Amino acid sequence: MPSTLTAPGTAPVAERPAHRDPNVLRWLAAYTSSMIGDSVYYIALSWAAVQSGSPSQAGVVMAVSALPRALLMLGGGVIADRLGPRRVVIGSDAVRCAAVLAAAALLFLTTPGLWPLAALALVFGTVDAVFMPAVGALPARVTTRGQLARVQGMRGLGIRFASVVGAPVGGLAVAAGGAAAAFGLAGLLIAVSLPLLISVRVRELPADDTPAARRGTAWRDLTDGLGHIRRHRVLAPLILAIALGDLGFVGPLNVGLTLLADERGWGASGMGWVLAGFGVGAGAVSLLLTVRGRLPRAGQVAGCAILAGACAIGALAFVPGVAAAVGVALLIGLLAGLSGAMCGALLQTQTDAAYLGRVTAVSGLVSLGIAPLSMPLSAAAIGLWGTGPVFVASAAVCGLGGVIALSVPGLRRAELPK
16 A cells, blocks of 8 residues: 555655644544534534423434434445545535534524424434544545554544533533524534545555445445455454443443442532543543554554453442542543554554445444443343442453454454554
8 A cells, every 4th residue: 555645736745653744633633623513513402402392302302313323324334435535524524514504593593393403413313324434434544554553542632622622612602602502613613624624635545455346336335345344354353342342331431330420429520520530541542642653462452451441340330439430430541542542543454445434334333333222221230230240241241352352363463554
């Protein structure tokens, strides 16, 4: 694969560290702005839904976007590979921006009720099914393979920054001008990403990496992408390890933590401190990867981090107080951030360029479509058996992902390019 980036009318650019590459920094700024806009959008949508209906109806509106995202994400991966991830991300952001600004105008002019909000959530979820695989496939096109681990760290920093900034900014916008103002701000933040993305140079896909399947039907493209994962000595166990890790992680660190804090009397502030500990740990790992750029023995590191993180998840249910819980959450954040970054970088570097959208779609479906199903199951199980047994069972599921990563030779020995 070439180690240069190309654009019409420009000369090839030699490889440089991603955190010093203006092209990568433009991509990161676009991605971060779009993610902050997403955070503000969800706050605006939840506030508008609560104001327009009952809490249960608001919950339905918030859940509407999940169904098309889960059902259509694999197809979104096919579209990203056929049209190119940069083009798809630009188009998706343009549609999301237009939809959110239309909602802002509607709320400013009238009180529309729940149906227009549900329609907005449906549109957003449908576009997300295309947007997410393209976003995942884009880093490999804006930098060289040797910089992908560093880019994963930079992306992690962008996600953490967006989660920290987006919520208070969205809350301030709602307080100042209601849901209409928050929707307007979300649309503007997403709009900021468009000129930045247009200015980003992308790597051209080598002709010999383009499979004949891309000239077939969409269904053929999809089955070829799934076959590429199934036959690959690293990708197949890697996807399975990601699935098990997320299944054991999502329930305890979301609904389980809320129930644990209520059971122990930590209150909302205590739970907030625990979540902050997790965020600091994950952010620290992202910063480390951004600066260092590469860790040796990536497959082995990922497996060990998943196993150690699983042990920390199990221990969280038995800590004596908030301070100890914050310390354990910090450790979970460090290990989860490390394993996530290593898995993401391996996914990017092990996948043939022409399949990146489809492979990213499968990974996204596992993390965003299947893993969240563990949340209601965890809540029901905690109601029956308590937090301790459920956290331990979840840790066992998560740890199984680490066992797979360490027991499959191809994945255990996988390295990131230098």
